[in-house]
Amino acid sequence: MSNGTYPIKTLNAISPIGLQRLDRDVFDIGTEIENPRGILVRSADLHSMEIPDSLYAVARAGAGTNNIPIEEMAARGIPVFNTPGANANAVKELVIAGMLLAARNLYHAAEYTRDLVVEQGLSGKELDVQVEAGKKKYAGFELPGRTLGVVGLGAIGVLVANAAQSLGLRVLGYDPAVTVKAAWQLSPNVEQVTSVEELFSRSDLVTLHVPLIEATKGLVDADRLALMPAGGVLLNFARGGVVDESAVLESLDSGHLAAYVNDFPTEAGAVHPKVIALPHLGASTGEAEDNCAMMAVDQLSDYLLNGNIRNAVNFPEVVMTRTPGTTRLGIFNQNKPNMIGQITAVLADAGLNVSDFTNKSRGDVAYTLVDVEGEVRDDLKEQILGIDGVLRARKI
Numbered sequence: 001m002s003n004g005t006y007p008i009k010t011l012n013a014i015s016p017i018g019l020q021r022l023d024r025d026v027f028d029i030g031t032e033i034e035n036p037r038g039i040l041v042r043s044a045d046l047h048s049m050e051i052p053d054s055l056y057a058v059a060r061a062g063a064g065t066n067n068i069p070i071e072e073m074a075a076r077g078i079p080v081f082n083t084p085g086a087n088a089n090a091v092k093e094l095v096i097a098g099m100l101l102a103a104r105n106l107y108h109a110a111e112y113t114r115d116l117v118v119e120q121g122l123s124g125k126e127l128d129v130q131v132e133a134g135k136k137k138y139a140g141f142e143l144p145g146r147t148l149g150v151v152g153l154g155a156i157g158v159l160v161a162n163a164a165q166s167l168g169l170r171v172l173g174y175d176p177a178v179t180v181k182a183a184w185q186l187s188p189n190v191e192q193v194t195s196v197e198e199l200f201s202r203s204d205l206v207t208l209h210v211p212l213i214e215a216t217k218g219l220v221d222a223d224r225l226a227l228m229p230a231g232g233v234l235l236n237f238a239r240g241g242v243v244d245e246s247a248v249l250e251s252l253d254s255g256h257l258a259a260y261v262n263d264f265p266t267e268a269g270a271v272h273p274k275v276i277a278l279p280h281l282g283a284s285t286g287e288a289e290d291n292c293a294m295m296a297v298d299q300l301s302d303y304l305l306n307g308n309i310r311n312a313v314n315f316p317e318v319v320m321t322r323t324p325g326t327t328r329l330g331i332f333n334q335n336k337p338n339m340i341g342q343i344t345a346v347l348a349d350a351g352l353n354v355s356d357f358t359n360k361s362r363g364d365v366a367y368t369l370v371d372v373e374g375e376v377r378d379d380l381k382e383q384i385l386g387i388d389g390v391l392r393a394r395k396i
């Protein structure tokens with residue numbers, strides 16, 4: 001167990017607006033720190049990195065955590081925080097832009113115009129004639145009256161659904177695990193359907209807003225694409241792996257699917273004439289980077305200083321107001337019977353009175369916060385770690 005200065009290692013450029021929220025009398029921040037208590041990261045790959053024993057927590061300034069070994073961190077009692085919703089508006093705007101690009105053929109129309117000037121060297125009346133002659137190839141459709149299907153009603157999906165309605169689209173939503181918070185924010189005019197298949201069969205445009213986990217790999221496959229009305233548009237600003245790209249390209253080649261707009265270029269997709277592939281621009285705004293950094297920093301500092309866990313992807317949310325005049329202990333353990341009883345027994349044997357206590361579990365792991373009255377001896381940590389199933393313990 002330790003107190004004092006907390007060294008924080010940054011693995012990517014983190015917004016200064018976020019970093020300035022850390023008290024420099026308490027936190028040391030830098031890229032060369034060797035034994036960090038916390039890591040702040042955006043896209044750096046932690047799978048190939050040796051994780052030091054000193055590490056208490058990782059905070060990802062963004063929503064996706066595929067670059068972090070989540071299960072390994074959980075087994076070591078290291079919470080991994082992300083920032084759901086911090087970049088939601090930026091992604092929402094990009095999705096709306098993607099719909100308009102596809103509906104009006106704007107990307108390919110702009111390429112056509114540029115080709116007339118740069119490649120063919122046209123100007124003046126010649127250019128005017130060819131512009132008028134070629135524009136009919138890029139005639140599109142308007143959004144009002146069309147149906148948008150939103151797969152995933154988290155922070156981003158809800159914003160997209162609500163914004164799409166304001167553009168005159170009918171909106172269907174699918175999310176079997178929609179949260180109460182998201183449900184309150186969702187427009188009552190969004191129709192929630194009970195299956196992905198129903199959503200695809202009724203949607204002219206489909207947009208994806210789900211994490212890349214085992215259950216969502218290849219979520220969009222040939223069978224589901226075939227359910228869409230002819231001339232449909234698929235938008236993917238979630239993760240590349242939720243789409244079977246070969247099935248998408250085949251559907252585009254057959255003429256069934258009209259366009260695929262995505263933020264995850266591949267060699268095959270980037271050159272396809274019906275694909276608009278963007279260079280992972282989802283959260284690439286100054287505002288989103290600032291919001292993600294501030295949220296990541298706040299979650300990391302609250303955990304290091306108070307033991308509170310908010311928005312961890314591998315541990316339950318545990319937040320408890322500190323009791324004045326007490327010492328706080330944070331304990332990670334396997335989720336199995338009698339763990340709480342054994343922990344409290346050790347505290348009682350040490351002569352410590354429990355003034356406040358909370359324990360929550362998530363899957364195979366659990367986390368306990370306890371405020372105790374009395375002198376916490378140096379050997380208490382080893383006693384707690386001696387309990388079979390305890391992963392980590394610290395005095396906060």
